[in-house]
Amino acid sequence: MNFYNQIGKMALGSRLRALSNNITNDAADIYKLYDIEMQPRWFPVFYVLSKTDESSITAIAKEIGQTHPSVSQVVREMVKHGFAIEKKSKEDQRKNYVALSAKGKDAAVKIQAQYQDVEAAIDGAFKESQYDLWKAIEEWEYLLEQKSLFKRVQDERKKRESGNVTIIDYSPEYQSAFRELNVEWISQYFSMEESDYKALDHPNEYIIDKGGYIFIALYEGDALGTCALIKMDDHKYELAKMAVSPKAQGKNIGTLLGQAAIAKCKALGADTIYLESNTILKPAINLYRKLGFEKITGTPSPYARCNIQMELKIV
Template sequence: MSNFMDFYDEIGKMALGSRLRRLSDLLTEEAAQIYALYGVDLQPKWFPVFYVLSRGEERTITEIAQEIGHSHPSVSQIVREMARKGYVKEKKGKKDGRKNYVTLSPAGEAVRARIQDQYTDVGAAVDNAMKSTQYDLWKALAEWEFLLEQKSLLRRVQEEKKERESKGVQIVDYAPKHAAAFKQLNETWISTYFKMEPEDLKALDHPREYILKKGGHILMALYEGRPLGTCALIKMADGGFELAKMAVAPEAQGKSIGWLLGLAAIERARACGAGRLYLESNTILKPAINLYHKLGFRKITGPPSPYDRCNIQMELQIST
């Protein structure tokens, strides 16, 4: 086995892009030799544009780019190179005189006539090569293109990263040692979007008196031992709880801490026999509102809020 195959076997799927690029480079290099074999003076990278124009229709650069899946600047550069070679020409369109359209020149038409035998032989060679393989590369590429259109590789990696890091999150009950973190986490997020209000300071400076002693709970999210998230359950007169003071450190975003805190809060409320969870928020906090919807909360019209920043109230009915 060659050294490069040893390398790719060792590095594995992390080098998928590099391995595909190497295969592309190999095929492009051989394509140049195949063009020479048939006396066709055409660069491999020109072929998609050339093929579209060989159908005989005048096309704008935008239309070509959309059809072959290339960027507009890339197609524009290829058209300029082909024009210097004398294979294409640009002119005002018959349908729309305000736009420039590209067509094959007489020299380009001559190439189109010469390349037909090459099409036949290359197609047959690829078909025969495919018959010698266990997997159909063409179908596999189509599958991968479809998968990445549905969800990009970046998004898939982000989800795996979030899943892995979320396993390092531990939800624990508030203890006096968490007092500074509980206040700092909330002050940071509130100050980022709004301003601190008197009701905030009461609960943050005296969590035991204003939350815990009144039958409420405070949960802390630890990541690698550090308190990076928190939320409170404030006891309500009807036996339910208000989900409040939820905050996650900016550097801990993307670790599912908010989601895990929400789930833990729901379970705590259920264990306490609460029939519902209530919360107040603001619609500018779109990620938070999306999280609440995902947890099952729905918009309601409740009593006036003591907070100026509140413009939405939500509720989750809890089955016990």
Template sequence: MEFFKEAGKMALGSRLRLLTEKITEDAAQVYHLYGIDMQPKWFPVFYVLSKGEGKTITAIAKEIGHSHPSVSKITTEMAKAGYLLEKKDKADGRRNVVQLSKKGKETALLIEDQYKDVEQAVNEISAQTRNDLWKAIEEWEYLLEEKSLLRRVLETKKQREGNTIRIVEYTPAYQQAFRELNEEWITTYFKMEAADYKALDHPNEYILDKGGYILVALDGDTPVGVCALIKMEDPVYEYELAKMAVSPKAQGKSVGYKLGTAIVEKARSLGAKNVYLESNTILKPAIGLYQKLGFKKVAGRATPYERCNIQMELIL
């Protein structure tokens, strides 16, 4: 069809539905051909019950991969058509089990020839194709179970949107953004402290002039994230990753990871052997980001911030 050629793989679901509808329409006529009064959608339940004793709806749903409500509806329809019986579970009287009725068992015998003929017809189709549809479906089911299509699309979206982010070095033009982005996240969870005002109001004096650096993440020309690398006067640690802040409007674009990676690379280019940081454990996404960058928790040290309850280091 021209539509599928034009839409391509975006129309995967629609094309699969169309194929399913074609097969289901033929299946209904196949049942009629063999004189069996059944609906194609009943087949999974019928097949499972034809192989053994009665089962609970929950057990059937688990075995065929359908939802409980779906199986419940199908068993109700099959019972009305005379194919199923419902009775109490011998092992647990609180549960009901369904099993094939006399009509259902007779149908299970009659349908054997249909099974053989349908399987041969499907094999003939497979022999005329270059790709084995059955194996392809198994592969797709495995891969989608491992990672859903939704998750894959979300990751692709995140990667595409993240490509618009670029990291630049701080200039005085970004001082207001540096302060506002930090104040926004700090006041969301905590309160501004004296050490915050010093660094944010006077970044040259307290960060840059002391051998530190500030990086800015831009989305287009708009600052959406900032992060500082502060030179420390400490016998153990040389630099501190600090004042990282990302605008809520830029969430999902990996801004924090890009900033963190750039700051770590800056420290490495300066010959630093380690990087230190302070945070708070209620900031779970931030802690997760630091761990992703390679930071590990260290023993507590003296800190000018009341909100700090975790300290981490990265060995370069």
């Protein structure tokens, strides 16, 4: 246990496996104690079959929350050891079903005394413990069902790495980065258009001098993201030319750029932010929705690649 105390919560999975292995080893000895020739890993499948005449592997897998291949493997082992049989369904002869064999049914009767003693033993252990392990497991299962551990780690990584992101105002030294970042993503999915070249080659003339703004996202000093606010009128700006380098994906840069643009519009007294995009850009559309943008039907876009228009009303 000293190892787990040293390494801490990072070893949660390893510690749970060690606990599971201890319980599984005891379970094997318990089956022998009651003279039942069964492997601990068979138990969920065995239990389901003991409560029904027959069942399909798909139904068993769904009921016990395991994969079809893992249940199929257990069934093969049970059949091999004479605990189960495979047979045609009474309702549909084209389907194979699983049922307990005579040996399995005898075990289902014999195991009742074991059930009683095991449940009493576990209840006794629960009473000796300070925390209710069963309720804690239920709570963790619910929490991880709502948001997996992978997603939680992914979010923490974004939070940490976003601390190394700085959003700054555009200056001429970032003109090449502004252009290259946008050309990279546009060329990957679409074709560059005349309006793209005008804005990217002459950002001062087509964006800034007309009352717009450009933001640059620096990650550890490198320009890896950008977006622009194009002035439409005194109360409305277009969020455009948002691009994040593929090597910076997952660092929350898009969100930080969007938040910077929204904050700027609020400071300017604008009440609406408009944008154009394409629905094949699912991560971008999801980002816009998270920022509060909603789909609208606006005037026809000058860009051929545009098939969705969105708008954010600033409160």
